[in-house]
Amino acid sequence: MLNYSSHNLLLKAVILGATLLSSTSAYAEDNNLVKINAIAASPLTKSQVIAQAVVVPGANNMSQVNSVSQLSDVQPNDWAFQSLQYLVERYGCIAGYPNGTYRGNSPMTRYEFAAGLNACLSRVNELIVTGTSDLVTKEDLARLQSLQEEFSPELTTLRGRVDSLEAHTAELEANQFSTTTRLFGEAIFVITNAFQGSVNNSNTVFQDRVRLVLKTSFTGKDTLNTRLSTGNTTTLELPDGTAEGLQTFNLAPSNNNLSVDWLSYYFPIGNKIDAYIGAVNGVFFDFVPTLSPYLDSGTGGSRALTEFASSSPIYRIGGGGGGGINYRFSNKLVLSLGYLAGSHASPQTDRGLFNGQYSALAQLAWNPNNNSGIGLTYVNAYQNRGAIFDLGSGFTLVGTSQANTSFERTITNSYGVEAFYKFSPRFAVNGFFGYTNAKNLAGSGSADIWYYALELAFPDLGKQGNLGGLVVGAEPYRGGNSSPANDLSLHLEGFYKYRLTDNIAITPGVIWITAPGQNDDNKDAVIGTIRTTFLF
Structure with missing residues (x-):
């Protein structure tokens, strides 16, 4: 189980920020990546694990914020407010949804937590490489190491999935029809016939x-x-x-x-x-x-x-x-x-x-x-x-x-x-x-x-x-005294589209035209149709 002690500022800062930053990591390329086979753990909420700074990765729907005040649903009296503020000021690794919300009560899984942890490690390494290692304390690194060990199986699984995804993506890019x-x-197949009213006694x-x-x-x-x-x-x-x-x-x-x-x-x-x-x-x-x-x-x-x-x-x-x-x-x-x-x-x-x-x-x-x-x-x-x-x-x-x-x-x-x-x-x-x-x-x-x-x-x-x-x-x-006649012609139609699959539908229907050509002397036309539509 996760330790929810309130003094874990590293987890408040680094893990949450990294998890949110997963919107720009390889994990974010597949919105369902961390949800596949996520059978391991009971869901947590953002508020429950805010002390560890873990949220559901936002995939392609997250955006970087520079101040906690930009999150409209986070208030100063929220119990996790200081942790969120710490993320922005110390690590600069927090993101919100495009509508300016944080959604602190959204559920998450252990796989999602692992995805954020892995992204967090990348963020810490970035801070060290860019000469801002003073932001990362020994205590922070110790807590990260402990979390990394606890979630090692999930991290290994995720990395394998990402490697497979990247290989698949590279293959698709190499063989795609066009980048733009x-x-x-x-494709439409139709069987149709005017059962009556056709001038040429049409066949099916x-x-x-x-x-x-x-x-x-x-x-x-x-x-x-x-x-x-x-x-x-x-x-x-x-x-x-x-x-x-x-x-x-x-x-x-x-x-x-x-x-x-x-x-x-x-x-x-x-x-x-x-x-x-x-x-x-x-x-x-x-x-x-x-x-x-x-x-x-x-x-x-x-x-x-x-x-x-x-x-x-x-x-x-x-x-x-x-x-x-x-x-x-x-x-x-x-x-x-x-x-x-x-x-x-x-x-x-x-x-x-x-x-x-x-x-x-x-x-x-x-x-x-x-x-x-x-x-x-x-x-x-x-x-x-x-x-x-x-x-x-x-x-x-x-x-x-x-x-x-x-x-x-x-x-x-x-x-x-x-x-x-x-x-x-x-x-x-x-x-x-x-x-x-x-x-x-x-x-x-x-x-x-x-x-x-x-x-x-x-x-x-x-x-x-x-x-x-x-x-x-x-x-x-045409109204009035049009030639050869000015009788009223009505259109009646009934159809039923039945979807066999997401890409195939069959539509039987009947079209009935009274007094075709505005002439009551003409026999009503009755047209029967079975239309099959393929979409691809």
Whole structure:
């Protein structure tokens, strides 16, 4: 057992300081190093062993302090105050947590004590070598020797682990892909079919999409994303050319061709601004909060099945090259501004970064707490080719053909409100409402386009990592007396993501589109899907 006599200032000073300094020692490189197989002893607390100056090593979460007054939870009337003060003044080897606390009642093990003792020995040796040996008395050294003998088995074990860790680390460094870049991957296998409502009596198909993302950081705070994609997905054809029910995995190069389909750069500007540059296929939901915390995975394969269910269609008006910022007034209030051009790379007339198709967004998002949020969004856009809701590609992602291709050249003003509320960790409600006014620049006339949805999310349904979802709403449709019909088309979707492992999930689901193409004469479309997603 440890001796808790109050006069052991060496243990108060040197051992504690060294243990805390283990945050900068080899032991600190593995936060769990001293916890593995720590079966030997009953846990102590910092306060109980402060006379020995032992604390739980802070790993990567500790920082040097120069005065005991910097530790907000240590008071002059604490019984260990003088010991802590002694550490700072005599040995300069005490550290605290980043929030300025010491956490004197945190538990520790004998292995953790041994780790601190070993680091303390290094600190004493440093003081001797640097000519400050007068700080280390013979009494101090005698007590250190006694402790070293008592904890010799633990020290030997720890040194062996560190040697193994250093060898393993050296091997990883010698064979690592890059010092600045990490590789992430997603592979999707899908079996899907439109059981009714397809114009070509489609058969059941098996399709795939693979994405590899290289994430590079040059400063530790920035991220350059380079995504390589391939796949053989083909969209199911519904009546009147409608894009309703389009699934997220459908966005992929055809015939398993490989291409760089996303290139973006994120970086901070000061403490309040997060900036974004989209060089290839930039989209607003790359950086703008969509207030759909459980269903939105962008165009990924981890959450909702369809583009419509992921988040409001207002974020899919335009795209391409450009950038934007998020300005944080506070942790609760964020202003987002963005500009993207669909034909940014072309020098031709009516093209380019500023003379061709573009979309400009402004959004104010308020999150009063972690369980709720609301956003107000405005988008001004110009389309001279393709669809309105197209991410700048000309390929329709959501909505009916009447809503997307109202006119040859169009200027649009769109207004949206998005919100969510988490009733509990296992139940949340999302919702959005949007209106777009499209004006004909090639003639006269305008069109009113509407879209809205109510969405229920069930995180961890049946098992941690699972997700259930129910969606009912209307994809973008043209109101008024549009041709050939102006019937209301509804989107209903249900899915259940079952996580087999941390890296594999299977998501069966059904998508039901009533009156596809805004036409009650068209048979309802019912699409069944089984999606398997591999993350690596």
